[in-house]
Amino acid sequence: MVITGIVYALLLSGVDVDVTYGWVNDVLHRIIPLVILVDWIDPGARQADSRT
Secondary structure, X not given: OHHHHHXXXXXXXXXXXXXXXXXXXXXXXXXXXXXXXXXXHOHHHHOOOOXX
């Protein structure tokens, strides 16, 4: 998904794809890849409690 965000930013951000709702394209190709990247960089945020 991070690669999708990079490819979109470099090659496809200026292409008009005639999406009905512009925010869908922004969320799918800009925000979600950033969230995945932050999750990938910070592995401590998703560690489960080992006392279970």
